[in-house]
Amino acid sequence: MGFAARCSLMAQIARKRGSQVIAYVTGDRENVSTRIAPDVLPVFHRHLRLLPAGERLDLFLYSRGGDVLTPWRLVHLVREWAAEFAVLVPYRAYSAGTLICLGADEVVMGVMGELGPIDPSVVSAFNPKDPVNPNARIPVNVEDVYSFLALAREVAGMSHDEDRRKTFLLLAEKIHPLALGNVHRNYLLVRSLAQKLLALRQNPPTPDQVRHIVDSLTEKLYAHNHMIPRREASTEIGLATTYPDPELESLLWALYENYEQELLLGQPFNPADIIRGTRTDFEVVGGLVESMAGQDAFVFHGVAERQDCPDGRINVTILRQGWRRAQGGA
Structure with a gap:
């Protein structure tokens, strides 16, 4: 299953929700992981320009986090295009991913959906x-x-x-x-960003609710790797979350599993698997932004070289990395 299959799933999600869908996946594969970062903003801008005009945008998100300032700019960019903004969370949306969720009017969390603390x-x-x-x-x-x-x-x-x-x-x-x-x-920054992102919602929470949400996502969780399931997010923290119906749940999980297979999530990148002879050039995709307008991939370009020593050690050098237009669009 590749890009065409994922487009079919995104189209089904879009029809069901009356929206346009953009998927943003930062892979957590060991040795070639990616993170939420400002270099994705021009990529999003290109997708938004190429998508049909619409009132609602759904962001399908999988990420373990990244730069805490990027969510502020990303949410503002999306809101320049769409009056309504929702984040679809089939599985992980940690740290900076959780900050993006704070700026959305709706957070749709599947049964495996998880948010995380925002303490950097x-x-x-x-x-x-x-x-x-x-x-x-x-x-x-x-x-x-x-x-x-x-x-x-x-x-x-x-x-x-x-x-x-x-x-x-x-x-x-x-x-x-x-x-x-x-x-x-940074203590002051992350709290300020969280408050400002919550204020961007069409129905922003009250000051007391904002204070409770921000405190809960920072000092009251006690562990940066705490995983927040949807029930805790809605009932204890007070985030406006939606549970998908069985059909939407199935579509979201199928789309996540497709990305899991495409990016080999959970499988460490091992140079021994790709080297041929003493030297092999390689490209590995570590992240994706996709929509009906096309596909952009975050690509690692490197070389693996087998050392002339008894243990046959392999050195890996990343020569360049960055976003590349892979399918569709201008």
Whole structure:
């Protein structure tokens, strides 16, 4: 099953919902994974220009996350084209994917649908060095920093000004003050983005509801890898979610399974599987944006080379990567 089969499924979803459908899949295949990032915005713009004018756009989304600023621009771009905007979540829409959902008028979650916390991990030149790889920096999770300060205040009883000062100085000995400043900026940023995205809805939640949703998706989930099923999303967090009927559920899952097969999700990219002789050039697709207007693929171009050593080690070099128009359109 390829692009033509997926177009058929998207057309059936579109007819059922009276919408235009765009699918955005960032693959999580090990070694060739992709993420939500600003380079997808021109790709979306091209699809929107080529699709027939319509009042409703449905975004079929699968992603483990990415850049937290991209959802803001992406939702605004979609809303320039469509009065009504819905996100279809058959399976995973984590982190930045969840932020996109916050900006939608409707989030259609299948029985396997999952959202995730929106607390980012930040990396800057001032982050602690990775002891295993001194050229790399250890990401610092925003909520981990604030949880440490809460631990000192609420459990250790360090609530006086002098105690708080000592606590901060202790933290600053382990994490560079400028890295902590970056953490604080992202702490404020993700909450501001979530609030603004919720305000874009045709029926935005009340200020109290917004506060509860944002707090629930940041500090109250306690683990960045917490998976939020649709019942928790609607009843505990308060997101406006819709359960698809059996026919739509079947269509959404069939479309996801097609992408799973196309991108080999869950199967690590192993250069030993593709190398022929001592050197092989390769292309691997790591992400897709598709609609009835065509297909764009995020392609990794690289070379695999077998080393002249007893264990036959294979080195992989990615020469270039990026979006490429694969089917249809101008």
